[in-house]
Amino acid sequence: xxxxxxxxxxxxxxxxxxxxxxxxxxxxxxxxxxxxxxxxxxxxxxxxxxxxxxxxxxxxxxxxxxxxxxxxxxxxxxxxxxxxxxxxxxxxxxxxxxxxxxxxxxxxxxxxxxxxxxxxxxxxxxxxxxxxxxxxxxxxxxxxxxxxxxxxxxxxxxxxxxxxxxxxxxxxxxxxxxxxxxxxxxxxxxxxxxxxxxxxx
Numbered sequence: 536x537x538x539x540x541x542x543x544x545x546x547x548x549x550x551x552x553x554x555x556x557x558x559x560x561x562x563x564x565x566x567x568x569x570x571x572x573x574x575x576x577x578x579x580x581x582x583x584x585x586x587x588x589x590x591x592x593x594x595x596x597x598x599x600x601x602x603x604x605x606x607x608x609x610x611x612x613x614x615x616x617x618x619x620x621x622x623x624x625x626x627x628x629x630x631x632x633x634x635x636x637x638x639x640x641x642x643x644x645x646x647x648x649x650x651x652x653x654x655x656x657x658x659x660x661x662x663x664x665x666x667x668x669x670x671x672x673x674x675x676x677x678x679x680x681x682x683x684x685x686x687x688x689x690x691x692x693x694x695x696x697x698x699x700x701x702x703x704x705x706x707x708x709x710x711x712x713x714x715x716x717x718x719x720x721x722x723x724x725x726x727x728x729x730x731x732x733x734x735x736x
Contacts, residue, residue, distance in 0.1 A: 558584045563617055563647055564610065571643060577603040580610070588731075589614050595702070595732040608698035608731050609640075615729065616649055616669045621695030624721075625672045628701045628710070630655045636700075637672045644670070654681070666690040675710070679717050682724060695728050697721055702732035 555576055559565055568574075576584075580603050583594060588611055596604045612623035625640070627633045637653035645651055652660055652668035655677055665671060666689075673681070685691050699718070705711045721728065 559610075561614065561617055564613060567613065567643060567647060570646075573606070577606075579603055580607055583607045584610075589618075591615075591620070591729045593730040595734065597703075597734045597736065600735055604733050605700070608700065608733055609643075611729065611731050612670055612696050612698055613644060613649065615696045620729075622668065622690070622693045623670045623696040623698065624678060624694055625670060625698045626675055626678055626700065627672070628675055628704050630674060632700070633672050633674055640670055640672065662688065662690075675704075675714050675717060678721075679713065682717070682720055685724075692725070694725050697725075697728050697730045699730065699732045701735070703734040703736045 555565070555568075555574065558576055558581055559568070579596070579598055583596065586592060586594070588594070588607065594607070596607055598604045608625070612625065615621065615623060625636060627636060633653060633655050637651060640649075640651040649670060650668045651670045651672065652665050654660055654665060654671055654673040656674075671694075681688065681691065699714075702714075705714045705718075718730070722730065
């Protein structure tokens with residue numbers, strides 16, 4: 536599968552901080568960032584890349600809202616798709632947030648050939664569409680349900696990357712234990728996938 540087209544570095548480097556080229560070499564990712572008016576990486580994003588974000592290293596990113604941690608998860612998922620490592624789960628705690636992320640990913644990445652699907656209780660998608668998706672955005676509970684009923688879902692074994700948004704919920708008494716159990720089962724079920732946890736605390 537081919538994603539995106541050629542990127543004219545000379546044309547875009549006049550608008551961007553050239554330092555970004557030291558951290559990201561994939562021209563398709565650069566094109567996506569530039570089209571979203573992102574010309575510089577923040578320190579937290581540079582540090583994640585330095586420590587192996589693009590080399591299958593798992594991370595727990597703890598930073599306040601607006602710090603740029605969400606982009607780390609996006610970069611990881613998109614890079615792994617471009618490198619043919621496999622599909623990505625993007626897990627969130629709430630249906631409304633899942634819908635928001637779904638719309639965002641479609642707007643930003645489908646233009647480059649990345650297929651994005653949403654799977655939540657109120658929005659059922661045919662499993663054949665999920666099977667063809669590159670990024671699957673879902674809630675913790677829906678992901679748990681998918682794992683418990685995986686017998687007819689061979690696409691699950693193509694998941695190589697898991698982004699867990701709002702992972703600090705693991706510390707809550709009501710939903711925390713279930714999220715912790717889900718993470719353990721995902722890690723075992725998928726044979727050590729790359730996991731990026733995004734926490735506001």
